[in-house]
Amino acid sequence: MIRHHFIAPIIIGLASFASPASFAAPAPPLRVAQQDAVPTDTTDAEEDNNWRLNLDLYGFAPLSADTDVTLNGNSDTLSWDLRDVLDHLTGLMTVRAGLEKGRWGLQTALNYSRFAGDFGGSSWTSLDRSRNRRLTGDEVNRRLTLRGDLDGDFQLEQAMVDVALRYRAGAVQRPRMEPGEATFVGFAGARIVGGTISGDVDVKLASSYEGPILESERSKTQSFDSAWSHTWVQPLIGMHANYTLSDDWQAFLYLDAAGFGLSGREDLSGIAQAGIAYTIGNSTQLSLSYKYFGLNYLADGSDNGYDAKQHGLNVGLRILFE
Structure with a gap:
């Protein structure tokens, strides 16, 4: 019976020493150290994501x-x-x-x-002809001129x-x-x-004739419009x-x-x-x-x-x- 009275206080003391309450004082430094290490890796991962x-x-x-x-x-x-x-x-x-x-x-x-x-732009050509009259022998000159004028505008988008x-x-x-x-x-x-490509073109054709008896001039303008638009992948x-x-x-x-x-x-x-x-x-x-x-x-x-x-x-x- 005496041994039981001595053993019981020892067991109770060991149990109280091993209880969670007995570690309350040293625990905070351990938790602080763990928290200091974790955020560093987490922060790097968050920045990359x-x-x-x-x-x-x-x-x-x-x-x-x-x-x-x-x-x-x-x-x-x-x-x-x-x-x-x-x-x-x-x-x-x-x-x-x-x-x-x-x-x-x-x-x-x-x-x-x-x-x-x-x-x-413009381009023209002239054709000159001369010959002598049979009856009088006078020299007769004739000129035929053809002229083309090109005027247009375009758009490329x-x-x-x-x-x-x-x-x-x-x-x-x-x-x-x-x-x-x-x-x-x-x-x-x-x-x-x-x-998109679009264009408007005006073409003016003109002709003139100069001769000893007759002089004449004619002109005509024609317009052309064209457009193309396309979308592709x-x-x-x-x-x-x-x-x-x-x-x-x-x-x-x-x-x-x-x-x-x-x-x-x-x-x-x-x-x-x-x-x-x-x-x-x-x-x-x-x-x-x-x-x-x-x-x-x-x-x-x-x-x-x-x-x-x-x-x-x-x-x-x-x-x-x-």
């Missing part, structure tokens, strides 16, 4: 623009420099945007342009809308990144192209990459190709662009690049279409929201 929007607003100044226009089987070639392009440009809108969550996202672009101008699914490899693109960091984005989707693939040179400077490359002859007798378009961007704030960059654009389309079952090639400077404003 945030929604991000990249917006490019830019203006294209082609130093050279060559366009072959075919309307109802009649072809004409327009070769313009930058001054000619600015003189004939009547509408322009260019923007590219990318929406991303994690590594997947959507990419879209709009390129719209409208050109209008006039053309004209084009709209391209890109819609694609994109995947990013590498770092998240931001205005300020560590030197040496790189971002690569590949995308695939569709390019919707709408093109091209499969689209492409990529763009970004490399950080320093805290403020980044280099970038953009390439795409579409069409591959699937929507017309001739059907191909593409863009190649390379340049640099300078960071001017926490979310904004100024960009300067050299760009090439080409589109060749000839519709099935008709002789309508155009082949356009342009290259020149591209100045833009890049805004990155996160």
